[in-house]
Amino acid sequence: MDAKRSSTAATIADRLLAWYDVHARALPWRYQPGIAADPYRVWLSEVMLQQTTVAAVAPRFTAWVARWPDVASLAAADESAVMAAWAGLGYYARARNLVKAARAVVADHDGVFPSSEAALATLPGLGAYTAAAVAAMAFGERAVVVDANVERVVARLFAIAAPLPAARPAIRAATDSITPALRAGDFAQAMMDLGSGLCTTRKPRCLLCPIAEDCRGRAAGDPERLPVKRAKLPKPQRHGTIFWLENDNRILLVTRPAKGLLGGMRALPTGPWADTPPGIDGAPAAADWRMLDAHVSHGFTHFDLELRLAVAQAAGHETAAIEGEWWPVDDLAAAGLPTVFAKAADAMRRDR
Template sequence: MDAKRFSHAHALLHWYDQHRRTLPWRSAPGETPDPYRVWLSEVMLQQTTVAAVTPRFAAWVARWPSFADLARAEDADVMAAWAGLGYYARARNLVACAKVVMAEHGGAFPRTEATLRTLPGLGAYTAAAVAAIAFGERAVVVDANVERVVARLVAISVPLPAARKAIRAAADTITPDVRAGDFAQAMMDLGSSLCTVRAPKCLLCPLREGCEGFAGGAPETLPVKAKKAAKPQRFGTIFWLQRGDDVLLVTRPDTGLLGGMRALPTGVWGDAPPGLADAPAQADWRLLDATVAHGFTHFDLQLGLAIATIDAHHPRIDGQWWPVADLHNAGLPTVFAKAASKIRSLS
């Protein structure tokens, strides 16, 4: 590492020692990090804010405090506990990974980035983060915050995502051989607190003196983001079928969007409103004069809302009858929880 890059790492670690965030998954200075908690937090924090993750992390580790506990967990319980965090494949991969750790690694996470990459759900970022933070291995950790800091530090003006190769190479040059985990967390904290997307607080930044983006006068313009393409619009109908004080829930197929989750019945999501097509049972269905909108990564969804009631003598229907008063404990994904709330407010 040359003198300039060394000074970046030294200045950042000095700042981190004074300003590090206190987070429930982060070990205190001098404490040995818990690999399970590091891994769990990194998976939870993908595409999810610290504020949203903090209470969910606490509830999770209280219920499943170790790899062994999670490996024994029921899939339905795990998916319900994950409800609302989105990107549900992450929850399935957590269980799969815990089982592999128990079966093939004696209940302990492997230490190296390369071996971590072989575990279910651990891509390049997560493997690097666990190797660095949990085990102190030198690894180049680049999340969205680090990406922004590095793009400004060395003034990379190539638009994303094409810039990512250059950003990672630049991050590699400033990553120290010692305290790699603290360095990675320091970069994340810097991006979260000072080197923010809008109005970065450059006058407080420990890297200001060597920052090419600051020297250029417009660090907030970096990294350059390619214009997003408009997301396609899809339509569907959610069916609320009530029997007495219970509502019908189904379990979505294991593969596909929201796989394995409890949900209200819904038909195919397509290019036009489907009306009452694919209703879960013969009943006197009524479409409400209301819809629910929800955005997924690759498309926007607008859902019509249909309601009906049946009595106890109705022919058997596949699914699970769930008490309406206890629906908040069903672990419904956000889109279905929104629909349930809307239906109950209008019924």
């Protein structure tokens, strides 16, 4: 980096950190500017925040750390309880990897998180981003942290016009060029706060931005167009049936296979998810199934799902032969059903 570029990078970092010292968001996992955070809380929050909003995560994070306040307690937790506590946050492999990583920290690192980015990246489920975030925010290591907010800020700051995802190496290199050696964790969180509060997707508030005078996207007159995103392809449509089998005010629930979508989660029984409606194929038991008029729609990352709802009563003497567990209807909220099944349960109770 030449002297002029180095001076500009330092100025950007200094301005941003000064802004952050005044305007840092108060979040349940964050410590005051200048103070390294608890690695357990940083790690947990970063995993929870993947593909999930701060507003949705904050109350769930608070409840989680009240139940499992440190890595040792999470390592000792029953995995089914962890999966139930995760219900509704989506991307359920994250919860399974939380338990695996916690157990690895206890077994392989004497219950203490490794402090280097490289060592953190060896833990189950910690990709490059999460390892960098924990290293910077909890241990003060200089690491380059690029989430969606940082990506947007840097693409505009440097006017990186290549479309995503091809632009990501250039965005990371540009972020590296302005990341300071000291307070790298605060710098990363400042960039996130800037992207969340000022450098937003639409109508960025450039007049309030502490680094606006260095922003090439703003100088070009149209920062909102950056980063350039690839047009979304239409998602395929799949169809399925969810089965509501009831006996004595109890509902049949099953545990989904450990591998695959919603793996290891407690759920209502469902047949195949196919290109056409499968009817009662895959029903959990022979019964007098009745299809409801109600439908439940849910979007996954790679496809959209339209579900029909089927209801039946199970004779008491037959229930022992049906694989699964019988859960009180009035206590379904405690079952920790994933969102798609919680939607179906609500529709079943409303329309059956």
